[in-house]
Each structure stands twice: as C-alpha cells, then as structure tokens.
Amino acid sequence: MQFENWRDEELIRQAIAEEISAAEARLEGLEKRVIQAIATRDLARSAWKRWIRSVLSPRASALRFAYVLGALLLFVGIGILIGRFSFAPKPLPALAQEGTVFALAAPGAHKVEIVGDFSAWKPIPLVDPDGDGVWTLILKLPPGRYEYAFLVDDRWVGQDPNADEYVRTMGDYTSVRYIGGGSS
Amino acid sequence: MRKALFVAALALFMGLSASAQVSLVVPQSQVAPEEVLRWLRQSALPAQEKAIWLRILPQAFEKDLVEPGIAQSFFQRLVGTPPSFISEITAIMEELILKGIPTDHLMNKVSQGVIMGRNWSMITNEIRLRAAVLVATEEALKPYKPAAEAKAAVSVRVGSFTIQAETPTWEDLVVEVAEAISDFIVGGGDLNDWIGIEAFVRSRLMQLRGRGLSPGLVDRALEVLNPELVGVIVSQAFQIERR
Numbered sequence: 420m421q422f423e424n425w426r427d428e429e430l431i432r433q434a435i436a437e438e439i440s441a442a443e444a445r446l447e448g449l450e451k452r453v454i455q456a457i458a459t460r461d462l463a464r465s466a467w468k469r470w471i472r473s474v475l476s477p478r479a480s481a482l483r484f485a486y487v488l489g490a491l492l493l494f495v496g497i498g499i500l501i502g503r504f505s506f507a508p509k510p511l512p513a514l515a516q517e518g519t520v521f522a523l524a525a526p527g528a529h530k531v532e533i534v535g536d537f538s539a540w541k542p543i544p545l546v547d548p549d550g551d552g553v554w555t556l557i558l559k560l561p562p563g564r565y566e567y568a569f570l571v572d573d574r575w576v577g578q579d580p581n582a583d584e585y586v587r588t589m590g591d592y593t594s595v596r597y598i599g600g601g602s603s
Numbered sequence: 604m605r606k607a608l609f610v611a612a613l614a615l616f617m618g619l620s621a622s623a624q625v626s627l628v629v630p631q632s633q634v635a636p637e638e639v640l641r642w643l644r645q646s647a648l649p650a651q652e653k654a655i656w657l658r659i660l661p662q663a664f665e666k667d668l669v670e671p672g673i674a675q676s677f678f679q680r681l682v683g684t685p686p687s688f689i690s691e692i693t694a695i696m697e698e699l700i701l702k703g704i705p706t707d708h709l710m711n712k713v714s715q716g717v718i719m720g721r722n723w724s725m726i727t728n729e730i731r732l733r734a735a736v737l738v739a740t741e742e743a744l745k746p747y748k749p750a751a752e753a754k755a756a757v758s759v760r761v762g763s764f765t766i767q768a769e770t771p772t773w774e775d776l777v778v779e780v781a782e783a784i785s786d787f788i789v790g791g792g793d794l795n796d797w798i799g800i801e802a803f804v805r806s807r808l809m810q811l812r813g814r815g816l817s818p819g820l821v822d823r824a825l826e827v828l829n830p831e832l833v834g835v836i837v838s839q840a841f842q843i844e845r846r
Contacts, residue, residue: 448634539676539712563815564779564807566715575719583810587790589721589729599814 424542518557519598521545523579526573533558533562535567542570568592634671638666642675647682650834652693659700669773670704677710678715688723693733704741706775708732708782732840733785739840740781747827748773749820776824779816783807784836794837797830804828 460467523545525531532542545554566586569576578585582594623674641836643656656678681689692713701707709730716726783804792803805828812821836841 534715534718536708536715539673540710540718542718564811570718577674582693583743586786588786589716589719589725589789591719593715597810597814 442509470524493598518559519566520555520557520581521569521579522553522554522555522581523569523571523576525569525576528552528554529571530572532570532571535565537565537567545569560598563597565598566593567594568594568598634675636671639664639671639675639678642679646678648678649686649689655693655697659697659725662707663700666703666704667711668700668703668707670707673707673710673714676714680714685723688727691727692730695730696793699734699737702738702741703774704737705778707725708778709737718750729789732789733782735840736785736788736836737778737781739794739836740784741777742839743832743836744773744780744824744827747823751822773820776816776820779807779811780804780820780828781836784833784840788837794843797833797837800837801830801833804833 424474435490500573523531531545531547533545534540534542534558537558542560545556547554566588567579569579570578575591577592577594579594581596583597584591584595587593616817640660643653643660646653648656648658660669660674664674666672675743681692696709698705699709712730712733713726784800786807787800787803794800805825808816808821808824808828812818
C-alpha cells in the first residue's frame, strides 16, 4: 500500500515538473507585459476621468482634498460672475442711461400699460418677463415734462411712486416726470 | 465641436435672457401732416367741423402749433362723440390756432379725458377753462416777448421712429405758464390766491429750466412774474373783477 502511494506521488511530481517546464517559455517577461498593459490602459482614459479616479481613490490625501475644494470654489465663483453680469437685472441708474425707466409693482395683473402725453395717451404695454409682478418699460424721451399714468387691467393708476410730482386733472391724479438734467 | 456648440448656445441664451428683462420703446412714430389731412377728409366727423379743420390745420402744422401725431390721435377720439361736443371743442381750438397759440397740449387733454373714461361735459369744461387761461396768459405776457427768436428743430432717429426735438419758443413758455396756473386751479387751488399761484408757477418753471424750456426764456419769465401779473391773467380768464 505504502509502495503504491510513493509511486503516485512520484507521478504527480513528474507531471508538475513537465507542466512548469512547458509554461516556462510563456511566463518569461510576464511582469513586464502586465505593467505595459496597465500603462497603456491609463493613457487611453481621458485626463479628467483619470483625475476623478485619482481624487476618488481611497488613497486621496489631504492635499487632494484641498485641490477639490479649490476647484469647487473656482466653479462657484465663475457661476456667480456669470449670474452677476448676464442674468441679474441692471441697476436703475444704468438703465436710465438708455432711457427713462417706468416700473410698477402689480402682482397678479394680467396687463399693465402706460399712457401719457408722450404717446398722445395711446397705451404702451409694460412687460414682466420673469413673472415677479414688477412690470417695466424704458422710454426714450427728449428732455421735458411728461404727464402719464398706468393702466392696470384697464384701471387708472395715476400715482406712480417713482413720479416727480402729481397733478389733478378731471377728477383724478396724473403722475409727472421731468426728463433731463435741468437748470443748465 | 459639440462643446463649442454648447458654449455658443449658452451664450445666445444668456444674451436673449438679459435683453428680455426690459423693453426699450420710442413712444411716438412720426406721422406726416398730409397723412392726417387725408385721414380727416375720409373721417366721419360732421361736415361743418371737418371743413373748419381742413381750413386751419395746414397752417397750424406749418407754424408748429399742432403736432401731426397728437392731432391724429385727437381726431380719432373725436369721431363718434356727440356733435355738440365736437362743435364746441372745434370752436375753442380754432380760436387758439387763429391767434397763433399752440394747441397740442389741449388736444392731448381731450385724449387724456377720453382714456380716463370721463364724460364729454367734464372734458369740455376743463378744456374751456384751460383755453381761457391760455388766451389770458398769452395776452398778459405779450409785452415781455423777446424781440427776435430763432427756432431750430433736430430730428433724432431711432430705428423706424423719429423724435422731433425743437428749440423751445416763447409760445412754449406761455403754454407752460398757462398750464401751471390751470393745474393749480383744477387741482382745487383758490383762484384768488395769486401769491400761491405765482409760487406754483415759479416752481414749475424752475423745474423746466434747461429741460423743456431754455434757461434764457425761463429767466426772462421769472423776471416779470409776480402775483399782480397772475392776478391779471386769472381775472381776465375768469372775467372776475380785479382787487
């Protein structure tokens, strides 16, 4: 029985030795080939993917965290700048250089118009593109004194809070704006 | 390529969004005098009043007493109103135009009264009052009118619109003084309060100095303006005995 076990072990050992000697040619340079394959795969991946991979890697250090924070702040900063110059409404003095600003807060109104002696009292519509209830219009007017009123859903609103003065005509108020520098 | 398209689309969107926040309008389009006369000929105004307007209007346009755009709006509102109102308003305007007094602001007042939904009697009463004050002011200030006066007009063209900016004249000053007196009275002021009226007119003229009226004209008016002169105007306009 012992003799048979010894023979089996010998056969197994011989088979392994044959396997090793047969694979020796293929194992030669394996490590180098693996390193090359990994390097080639990393190069093929886009730069930003490699950056994200390195940042998300559990080996990310405190330095990498600071790097991410900096990038995030830069991103938010650019966003604020774009918003400030592109989307935010211009301040009134800047708009006033393009013309005279007429604005009225009329939340819930369906239609706001302005009528005045500058248009022979024909209505000109105001707009509220962002739907915040503030209706605006810029009119290019030569220097002078202008009487006007708003029509909010066809209802006369003669007292504009931004008017220079008010006059009473035919039983109701009318707003007045003075355009131009004056006293020159 | 896709990135470039995205950036371009974003820039376009931002530009459109920013410009859509406000709308810039030039209020009045230029109307030719011939256009108003043509419209008047074809209008449904009573024949007698139409004849009067067609006779006096060309001169009024020529002398800058009436602005065509304002006149057109006025006539459009006049059509369909009671004949007695048309007759009275026409008579008032005719008198002023024949005297060489601008009537733009009174035509505008009629349009204002209509859009305010006022009845014709209320509109007529106010126009009659303002016209009376205007005639009285013109007569009271006539002795102080500067000898020579050059009128220049500058057209400012923006897109398809044209704004006529003219050098203010003595007639414009007369209109402003008369309108200030009328506003004081119509607003509930006492027409015997000459000091109050004079202060009100003075304040109005100071506001208009350099914006609507030339400083020279305003200074000239401020020199001659006093409660006594206001008394002359008010007494004549309302045919009341002076104190």
